[in-house]
Structures are given as structure tokens and as C-alpha cells.
Amino acid sequence: MEIYLDILLLENVVINYLILYVTARFSRLRASTLRLFAGAIVGALYVVFIIIQPGGRVYYTALAKILLSFFIIAITFSPRKVLSFLKTLVIFYISTFIFAGAALAFLYFNQQGGFVKNGIIYVFGQSKGSLMFFGIATVGIIVKIFMEVIQSRITREKLLVPVIIAFDNRAIALPALVDTGNSLKDPLTNIPVMVVEFKALEELLPSEIKGIFENSKEDDLSCVTATISTSRWFSRFRLIPFSSLGKENGMLIGFKPDFIQVGEEDQKRDIKNVIVGIYNRSLSGDDMYKALLGPELVA
Structure with a gap:
């Protein structure tokens, strides 16, 4: 050759x-x-x-x-x-x-x-x-x-940011993804809504609210309204309509936290005008984040 x-x-x-x-x-x-x-x-x-x-x-x-x-x-x-x-x-x-x-x-x-x-x-x-x-x-x-x-x-x-959610004198930390497509707002107050997995929030929630998600009753409007109306945290909870997250004309249970803290140590911002929407599924296939933030919450 x-x-x-x-x-x-x-x-x-x-x-x-x-x-x-x-x-x-x-x-x-x-x-x-x-x-x-x-x-x-x-x-x-x-x-x-x-x-x-x-x-x-x-x-x-x-x-x-x-x-x-x-x-x-x-x-x-x-x-x-x-x-x-x-x-x-x-x-x-x-x-x-x-x-x-x-x-x-x-x-x-x-x-x-x-x-x-x-x-x-x-x-x-x-x-x-x-x-x-x-x-x-x-x-x-x-x-x-x-x-x-x-x-x-x-x-x-690069779009992942650390978030701390404070509610009823308790707090949890979790990673959140800045979602440019998240423009969800509370229809009553026009306050922006961040979406968080139920499992990540579980330890913060009152027992009666946890029961809704543990029994997968979050889509049962009559059960949700009856439970929230009798909760001592009635004034803190909201029902937020949405048409994303894989569901059309859905209803998201949300609550107003004491505040959330967004960003790294040297760039932390405390935000009070925000609603935390509770989502009873996983937001990330690889668990890289537990919440979705609208861009206005990190601006």
C-alpha cells in the first residue's frame, strides 16, 4: 500500500x-x-x-x-x-x-x-x-x-438567583429562576406573583392549607374556598387565575409573605409587595430551581 x-x-x-x-x-x-x-x-x-x-x-x-x-x-x-x-x-x-x-x-x-x-x-x-x-x-x-x-x-x-421567603416569623431559602415569560399578577392588587413549588414551601404553610395540596384538592374550588375562609390566615391568602404552567383557566392558591429577599449577599433586596403562588408540581426537571420570578422582582 x-x-x-x-x-x-x-x-x-x-x-x-x-x-x-x-x-x-x-x-x-x-x-x-x-x-x-x-x-x-x-x-x-x-x-x-x-x-x-x-x-x-x-x-x-x-x-x-x-x-x-x-x-x-x-x-x-x-x-x-x-x-x-x-x-x-x-x-x-x-x-x-x-x-x-x-x-x-x-x-x-x-x-x-x-x-x-x-x-x-x-x-x-x-x-x-x-x-x-x-x-x-x-x-x-x-x-x-x-x-x-x-x-x-x-x-x-446565570438566571438563577437565591430567594428567602419569610412568613409568620419563619423563613426558607431556595433557588429561583428569573422567568421573562412570568407576568402573573394578583388581579385584586396588581401585585406580581412568584410561583413556588409546594414541597419547597411546605414547612411555612398552616396545616389546613398543607392539607389541600397533600390531598391534591387545589383544583377543587369549593374545598379551597371553604378551607381558606376558615383559616386564621384568611386575609393573607389569595386565589389567582392563570392560563400557563401546562393548564388553561387554572386557579393558583397564593399568599402574601412578610417579605421576600432576592439576590446574593452583596445585592440583596427586600420586597414586600409580592404574592407567593403555590404550585403542586415540579418546576424544574433537574431540581435546579424551586421557584419562578418575574423580571420586575429582580430589576
Whole structure:
């Protein structure tokens, strides 16, 4: 089998550059184009070297490849801390496995065949270009999906704020999500409503109100009104109509707390004009937050 070193070098530079680019995106590290190319060339030269030195078995070992990875990461990103270096190294390996998996998948479907030896993929015939193209395209799609998921999570984390709810001389702390679509207000007073999971509020509520949610009677209007009307906290509770949270024309039981405190230690704000709406389901699939805040409550 004939191997054209110039083509091999070019292909590996391109693939290595893309792997390092993906690593930079996932690790959120800055690396200049020159550094990315420098790291890519080092990796490509290693492949060429082990081909022209077939007797040097030491270069095929896992230790040699790990040391090469260290060298590439050091050249490309120059992490100053050990933890940052190891994190970048892990992301580099994950990116490499993604590219290798895509290449092997297309190699499997390649009619002209190929094989893997000493960590190098060899492709027969004239399909190398198409294999590289489709492999890169597949990786591009995978990376785009991963980046969107990661970006979505980061964006959501930025919108999370700590909240303290005080009621009847007791208080609870919970994470809340600033929901730009939450414009819910008390129809009587026009006070904004924050929505909180019942489980997070349970210890604050009077026993008769807890009973409504424990028995899933929050949709039974006659039961709710009868219970609230006889509660000693009658003046603090509200019935708030809503048409979201997965339900049309629903009714949310709410109460006026002593106050809520929103924000981190150095940016805390006490808010008294707010209603806490009680929601008897989970608001977050991964429990990252227990409440929804309207943007006007954090402005």
C-alpha cells in the first residue's frame, strides 16, 4: 500500500486543528489560530514520524501518546493551573474520541475498506476525501448540539438567583429562576406573583392549607374556598387565575409573605409587595430551581 506523506500530513493537520478548536470551545479557553495550528502540526508530525520509523515500537505505546497529548495541550493552551490542565486534557480526549468515532462509522460503511493500526486509520481507494468530509460534517453536527445544550445550561444558571421567603416569623431559602415569560399578577392588587413549588414551601404553610395540596384538592374550588375562609390566615391568602404552567383557566392558591429577599449577599433586596403562588408540581426537571420570578422582582 502506498502512503503519500504530504497528503497524510495535510489531513492530520486539518483534523487535529478541528479537534483542538472543539476543545477550545468546550473548555471555553482562548487560543489563537497560530497556537491551534502549532498544536495540530505537532500531532500530525508525530503520525508521519511513526510511519517513517516503523521499528520504533516505543512511539506506539499509550505512554508515548499521553505524553504527546500533554505536549499538544501545553503548546496550544498553556494552562497555568494543574486542575485547568487536566480538565483541558480530558476535553481534548473527548473531542478526539468524537472525531475518531465519526471516522470509524464512515469507515464501516465505506465499500472500499480500510483498517486501523497503531492508532492510525488507513483508507483504501479514492474515498479518503469523502470520508474526511462526512466525518467532519458529522462531528460539526454533534458539536453544535453539545454547544447548544451547554450554552442553554450556562444561560439558565446565570438566571438563577437565591430567594428567602419569610412568613409568620419563619423563613426558607431556595433557588429561583428569573422567568421573562412570568407576568402573573394578583388581579385584586396588581401585585406580581412568584410561583413556588409546594414541597419547597411546605414547612411555612398552616396545616389546613398543607392539607389541600397533600390531598391534591387545589383544583377543587369549593374545598379551597371553604378551607381558606376558615383559616386564621384568611386575609393573607389569595386565589389567582392563570392560563400557563401546562393548564388553561387554572386557579393558583397564593399568599402574601412578610417579605421576600432576592439576590446574593452583596445585592440583596427586600420586597414586600409580592404574592407567593403555590404550585403542586415540579418546576424544574433537574431540581435546579424551586421557584419562578418575574423580571420586575429582580430589576
